[in-house]
């Protein structure tokens with residue numbers, strides 16, 4: 491019979507006992523299950539960023555614009571993040587999740603306001619059904635405000651994660667410039683809307699799961715930030731909504747998956763969509779994924795770019811601070827209805 495789990499983290503549940511079924515608190519009602527046999531296999535666009543700083547820049551900008559409009563998701567190669575930086579990041583994440591339980595639990599917290607914390611599922615304070623995921627969440631920009639909170643075990647954790655977050659910030663800034671241009675805005679328009687800027691990161695660990703058709707690593711959701719840069723290992727699990735179907739995204743070594751988040755949808759006044767995606771689990775292999783969430787600072791005021799608001803295209807959203815949005819995002823829990831519905835222009839007073 492299914493039982494509730496006794497450990498804080500799902501990784502410790504899996505390693506502490508030989509489980510052959512999913513405990514009842516992880517089981518989704520039938521109508522919400524992943525239907526893994528109904529998933530399509532269709533590649534998302536792969537964009538070469540090499541030419542972003544050459545005479546062919548406008549061609550790459552157009553490709554990015556098309557991918558943002560049509561899919562909300564694309565992959566990038568020649569992105570400028572060194573292979574060794576990526577390998578060190580993956581390795582240190584793997585080592586972190588292999589540490590003894592009491593060592594990992596030093597950073598455990600179920601409070602989404604904590605800026606460095608290990609937790610499980612998504613928000614166990616608000617959700618009814620748990621997800622088959624543990625995660626270490628870190629704030630990483632401005633780095634000097636947070637690095638002293640980060641774990642010191644494994645030994646090189648801070649050095650490797652600092653190098654990786656520095657390099658992915660650089661990539662995020664290049665992408666934000668290109669996306670701004672692709673919308674017909676000044677190259678630095680979006681950059682200037684982000685206040686002092688922010689950057690968060692999650693180290694997601696999905697243990698093998700005995701019944702992957704009953705639960706999720708992460709259920710369908712959109713990302714609440716501006717853009718996400720996802721690094722994943724070689725185990726599939728990410729699925730993206732396209733034309734009403736779930737499409738599996740196959741991992742390609744040394745590429746990143748980029749997706750548009752809710753803030754970019756707002757700034758673009760709905761030209762670009764923050765697309766639903768989810769992570770499913772499997773019976774055989776653990777999976778690691780490391781999203782970098784590039785975001786505005788909490789005090790930044792976000793709203794549709796005036797240049798994209800016309801009589802034919804009125805503002806879809808009201809203005810709000812990112813801090814206000816972020817609190818709603820975490821409290822609402824992951825649901826297929828986006829948090830954006832709470833920020834529509836028509837519901838403002």
Ligand code: OGA
Pocket residue numbers: 692694708713722727728767768769779780781
């Ligand atoms: C996320 C996310 C996907 C994955 O953390 O927001 O969508 O493949 N992760 O882990």
Ligand code: NI
Pocket residue numbers: 711712713767
């Ligand atoms: Ni996501």
